[in-house]
Amino acid sequence: MITVEQIISAKLTEAVQALYEQTVAAAVFALQATRTEFEGDITAVTFALSKISKKSPEQTGSEIGKWLVEHCAEVSKYNVIKGFLNIKFSAEFWQARLKNISETTDYGFMPVSGKTVMVEYSSPNTNKPLHLGHVRNNLLGYAVATLLEANGHKVIKVNLVNDRGIHICKSMLAWQKFGNGETPQSSGKKGDHLVGDYYVLFDKEYKKQQAELKAQGKSDEEAAKQSPIMLEAQEMLRQWEQGDQAVVDLWKTMNGWVYKGFDVTYKNLGVSFDKTYYESQTYLLGKKIVEEGLRKGILFRKDDGSMWCDLTADGLDQKLLLRSDGTSVYMTQDLGTAQQRYDEYHFDEHIYVVGNEQNYHFQVLKLILKKLGYDWADAIYHLSYGMVELPEGKMKSREGTVVDADDLIDGMVQTARETSLELGKLDDIPEDEQQRLFNMIGLGALKYFILKVDPKKTMLFDPKESIDFNGNTGPFIQYTHARIKSVLRKAAEQGLQGSLQNAALSEREIALVKIIDAFPEKIREAGAAHSPALVANYTYELAKEFNQFYHDVTVLKEPDEALKRQRLLLLQQVAHVLKTAMAIIGIEVPERM
C-alpha cells in the first residue's frame, strides 16, 4: 500500500514542477508529522525549496500550499508558519484510507520477499539455568525473527547450544563428588537448576582448595592451576574428548536434565527454534577453512604451529585460529558453522543475536570470511544488544546477584494474579482460563519491559521495583485491546457490526486512522532496523491515542446509526492492529482482562 508520505511527495513534486518548472527529489521536502499545536496532518519544510523558487520560505510554502488545495482533491487546507508548510488532508481522504485498511487482508504484513534469513539466538551453556541476560536475548531473537517474517522473509530460527567444555565438566565432577546420585526426580528440582547448583558447588570447592594452596605459600596463579579439583575437571574434559564411555554417559544424562529444564523456560517465554545445533557436533568444524586460508596465503603459521590471521592492516590485531596443538578455538568453530549453514540454506542474511561484549568477535568473523573470499560474508549481521544491569551493576553469578529467568517469570505471573484478583474483573471465568490470563499478562509485562528498549542500549532492571502494569507497559496495551473487544462483543450482542459508512470522520477518529495507517511502514522500518522496540513504542502510541478517544467519544450510545457503525469499524481495525503489532514482537493480548 502506498504511504501518505509517498502520496504527498508526488503531489509536492508536481506542484514544484508546475510553479517553478523544476524537478526535485522527494527528500527535499523533509516531510514530518505536523506538530499537534498546529493544524495539519503532514508538514513539508520549505527552506531548501526557497532556493528553487527564489522566494522566501514563507512565500514558497504559501504558493505550494495554494497549488495543492486547488489541484489535489486529497488536500483540504494548508497553513504556513515560517518555513513550514502544514498540509491538511480532507476527511474523505482519511475515510478512503480507512476503507483501504479494512479491506486489506494481512494488514501490516509485507508481501513475500523471497529472502531467507537465519536468526541465531539464545545459545545457552548447559551448566546453569537461564538468567535475565538470556531473557533479553531470547525475547529479542524471537521478536526479530517474527518481525522479519512479517516483512515477508523466510526465517529460520536456530539455537547453538554450548554443550561441551570445561564448564560442563565442572558441574559433572561436582555432581560425582557431592551429588549422592541426586536427580531431578529424586529432588524435585528443575534439571537446569540442579546442574547449576553443582556448578556453584564446584566453584566453592575450587576456591577452598585455592585458599589452602595459597596458605602453603603458592602464588595466585599456581594455586589456580594446581588445585586438584580443577586438574580433575581438565582430565575429565580430555576423557570426554577421547570418548570415554562413562564420562560421555554422565554428560548425556546431565545435559538431558538441563534440556528438559530449558524447554520449560523456553515454553514459558514463548520462544521456539526451527533447528538446534550442538557445539559437541560443530566444535571441530572450521579447520578445513583455516587450511584453505593457509594455502591461499591469507593466513600464516607461527613457529609453534599455531595458525593466525593478520588483521593489523585493518586496524585490528592478529587473531588466533588454531592452537599450537591443532585444536580449534571459538572463532574457528564460528567460521565452520557459518559456512555449513550457508551451504545448507543459502541465506541472504544471517543474524547473530549476541551481546555487545562480542562486538570484536563478530567484526573479526566477518572480516576473516571476507578475506577468505566468501561473498556471503556481508550477509552476516551481529545484532548486538546491550547488557541488562542491576542497580548495583552487572550481574555476577559468583556474587549471587543473578536474576534467574524462572524466578523472574514466576514473579511476574504472580503479580499479574494479585493485581487481577484485586480488581476482581475476572471472577466469573473458569480457573484454568484465569491462569492463562495471568500468564499472558505477567509475560506481557516482562516482554514489553524488555522489548520497548532499543536493543543496542544497556538497560537497567531493578528487581526491588517490580515491573509496572500502568503507563507505557505491556498490560496497558493488553488492557486497551481488551476494552475494545468488550465494546465489540456488546455490539455483536445487539446484532451490530462495524461497516464503512459515509459519515464524516471527526478529528479524534482521524487521529486514530492516521496511526493505524502508518502501521505497515512501521513494520518495514522496524524490520530494516532489526528493532522490535520501534513496534513496541508504536503500539503504545496507538493505545494511548485510543484511550483518549475512548474517554471522549461514545460508540454504542451514539444515536447516529451510520456514525456508530463506522466507529465500530474503526475499533475493529485498532484492535486488529494492536493485536497484530504485539504478536509481531511475541506478545499476546487478551479478549478481556
Place this chain on the structure above:
RNA sequence: GGUCCCGUAGCUCAGUUGGAUAGAGCAACAGAUUUCUAAUCUGUGGGUCACAGGUUCGAAUCCUGUCGGGAUCGCCA
C-alpha cells in the same frame, strides 16, 4: 594505551535519514466514574540534551576535542 559503544527531567526510556517552543511513563501534587472495563483519562511542577568548539537558514541529531561510564584487545565461549 588501542578500538568500539553510551551520556536526554529525580528514576526508566522515546526522539535513526539535521527542522518549529526537546517528549512519554514512573514517582509527587490536584482533578475526572448515574455513561461502552478507572490496569483509564485530564492538569501542575520538573531540562545547560555531559562539557567546549565547528559546519548552516536551522544541531539532542553531523564533525573535532575534553570529561564521565561501559565493553573489548593472540590460545574462554
